Amino acid sequence: MSARRPNPSASFAAGDGGTPATGRWSRTSAGLATGQSPAWPLPEPSDRVRRAVVWLLVVAYxxxxSALTIARHEAFDSGAFDLGFMDQAAWNTIxxxxxxxxxxxxxxxxxxxYHFDPILIPISLTYLIYPSPHSLLVVQSVVVALGALPVSWLARRWLGSNVAAVAFAAAYLLYPGLQAANVYDFHAFTLSAPLLAWCFWLVETRQLGWL
Known part of the structure; x- marks a missing residue:
């Protein structure tokens, strides 16, 4: 039987993908009554293994x-529209x-x-450290990769499975549309996918007091 949605009133530790404040994920907090089968009937890795694998995927991506997009730029395969356009805007901003x-x-x-992209203003601060289009490409790749974290936490929270958490994080990072957007120069709207994932996580866990 499929797992039901966890009790939203349960106390969850921030940034741990739905692990209760006690540090353990119980069948009760996962919405599984006694006698019910878990949603993912596979050998469950530990929380430590789950975190390590997800972070490994994030860092690898x-x-x-970052290396691929920089190599593409160095091979003269990027364009004035839009990487050159964004580079000039960031350069002039600082x-x-x-x-x-x-x-x-x-x-x-x-x-x-042309576009209302105010997020480019704080991103342009990276040019104080390394004034190059490479900065934009690295920031984009890192931000997109970090979107796998809330995706994995949501899967862990809803399905009560570390296997599901890793699988959904991998599916997010392997999605061809996301990768294609990441490779094609730099665009602020490419950052919307990971930022929306973080918004969903904050709404789901009701961690909105700082907004």
Whole structure:
């Protein structure tokens, strides 16, 4: 029988994918009554193994796609639209010309005239450390990769299975559409997938007091 939704009033430790504050996931907190079978009838790895595997997937994805997108740029396979456009906006922002662009001055003198991407302003701070399009590509790959964390936590919370948590994290990172968006230059809307996953996690766990 499929597991029911966990009791939303249960106390969960933040960032642990649905593990109760006691540090253990009980059949009761997972919504499984006595005598019911778990949703995933497979040998369950420990929470420590689950965390290690998910983090390994996150780090591997971030490293691989950072290297891949940088190699693509160095091979002259990126374009003025949109990586060059974003690079100029970030470069000018840290020099006082907020989101300034000159690629098509007859249309707009600011990136905000094309797209409303204010998230590029804090991202441009990375140019204080390494002023290069590489910074944008690495930030994009890292942020996308981190979206696997809330995905795995939601699977753990709803299905009560460490196997499910790892499987859903892997499915998120292996999704071709997400990878294609990650590879194609830099776009603020590519960050929407991981940010939405984090929003779903915060809503699900009702950790909204700081918003």
């Amino acid at each position: 971030a490293a691989f796609f 020099r006082g010309d907020i989101m300034g662009v000159t690629i098509e001055p007859w249309q707009a003198l600011t990136h905000l005239g």
